[in-house]
Amino acid sequence: MTTDALKADTLGAIAAADSPEALEAVRVAALGKAGGITQLMKGLGALAPDERLRVAPVYQALREEVSAALEAKKAALGRAALTARLAAERIDMSLPAAMQPVGTVHPISQVMDELSEIFADLGFAVAEGPEIETDWHNFTALNIPPEHPARAMHDTFYARPEGGDESTRMVLRTHTSPVQIRTMMSQKPPIRIIAPGRVYRSDSDATHTPMFHQVEGLVIDRGIHLGHLKWTLETFVKGFFEVDDVTLRLRPSFFPFTEPSVEVDVGCSWEGGTLKVGGTSSWLEILGSGMVHPKVIANCGLDPDEWQGFAFGCGIDRLAMLKYGMTDLRAFFDADLRWLRHFGFASLDVPTLSAGVGA
């Protein structure tokens, strides 16, 4: 093939290449080890000196022209691929929201949003942890060693009961308290977090479902005492139920991970067959709490002489039932559209402190 024909062929193939792979094939055919142009250059050594002087610059120019054409085509293909990708991944964010409401926000999601709003105002961040937990995070680190009787009270679902030790054995978390451990191990105090989420216990009747929701609260700082806990809980309950005459009753209790421990009841009264928050004619237990046990603080690598704190764990489903008047917990998880339309919330009504967290 003449040099001119080789050039025309190669430049034509470059122009016709429509993918990076096709272009690479053209490059190999021209400039690869056994490529046409490479062969020409290799043949130079066998030519007579004056012939070589004549053709070498021609071959050289050919090689440069082909290299430049390959580069240019490669860049063009790259730009085209990017343009195609941008076009394919385009989202039209100008679509109007459907004016007919097509779904509702579940009361549990609503209550979680309300809690986040109230506690964000008090300087708490929202923390998360896995629902499939190690036995160590769910129990041992919280001062509930293996064989501790408190384990029996939790009706635990064991994900991998046989073999392994506490650090590898997995459970469905029975409370949100393991998030305390994860937070203390991954953040430096001062700590102020809430951790809403799903928890699991093998239990089922009108007021218990095998999966339910809790919100954990944790404060770790210097000089924290029970007074801080009581004020925080009162502020939270007043904000959540939007009533000012809330009375809380703190009862001494026991949890292995708090010392002292208190259970908290909220004062209620019966009005026309339903229980309303306010007054003191009836009491409803809403949460467990206490000062974080020094052993738990030490288990997380912090010095309990320097850092103290309080924690609480509160059933979200029960809060929702009390505030919004549902009577059967199981209906929360039936996915019955009539129930959801009745008790659900408009998706654009985001709870805010200024407009009221109660929707």
Ligand code: PHE
């Ligand atoms: N984890 C406890 C429970 O599920 C509640 C709790 C949380 C108690 C934090 C004290 C402190 O019953």
